[in-house]
Amino acid sequence: MIRFIHTGDLHLGLQFKNVSFSSEIAMDRRRELWETFERIVNYSIDRNADFLLIAGDLFESCYFTLGDIKRVRDILSKASELNVLISAGNHDYIGHKSIYRQVEWGENIKIFETDGLECKSFTELNTNIYGYSWNRAEIKENKLLNDFPYSDRDKNNLLLIHGDISNNSNYLPMNINFLKDLEMDYIALGHIHKPRLFSQRIAYCGCPEPLDFGETGIRGIIEGTIDQGITNIEFIPFSKREFHEVTIDLNENLGYLDLINRFENVSVGDISKDFYRIKLKGYLQKDIDLNNIIGDVADKFYHIEIVDETIPDYDLDSLKNNNKDNIIGHFIKTMQDMDLDDKINKDALYYGLNVLLKDRY
């Protein structure tokens, strides 16, 4: 039996420049990517894995220094019993001047070549691992796999590759049925940051740490075994933090403390450590200052940002009296003749007032 850990898309070195969180948190996040990388290596050691498969985008070339790549090497080298295989992707592709070429890698670390599919054999483990490293930032056509070279079906056969399961893509398009027909024991994919297990034999591990609000949901790594031709994989949640987009529905009956309560009891995640983007909908009592509430709850959240789509709950009678002779007063009067307990009518009145009052207050 062999045991493997499948990760990828770590994006070490990312500077988080175009994100909505503070530069302090961005710095933290940058450090956390490294911590998680080390945790994955330590986990692989603890689990006595034979292989750590890294399916591309290990780092961000444009930010990565020689010191950083040495740090990668040193972290991987301490796992001397673990075979580490790396197929570079579009963010860490191996051009002539690639930083991958500027360090001496330890015996246990194997980086795939860029001129076609390559096979690395592990005789004692009865395993062949195929892989390919990108040599440029975009690959539109994929003839790589057309003449797949493997023949030794008595061995465990794995493929480690960064690319897009899509018929039309600039990022090494691959067809899922084609991959299935290869009958590999396991195909470890990288590029798509959301984990996706197509079957026990083909999977995207996703990024172990999500990078922004486009990457909500659980993130982790894949652990698998191959035993006499039977592959078993399991997704292991591994990220330190998650991103959540949550909608909170408010109504005009909620007071200050009720609102605080709604924030502190959001339905998902852990407010003390996750990233939250909270969309507020519905009616808000007209005397409540939302900014005060956000200020009060912000300390309890690791990161919170608000999309305010609330509608102020107007004092209709005084508004109508103050606007007797203009369209606002007429509009309120007309709408009040309708059934305002009907949500559609009430929404129509408030949305309309929002528009009419926009330039006046």
Ligand SMILES: [Mn+2]
């Ligand atoms: Mn990526």
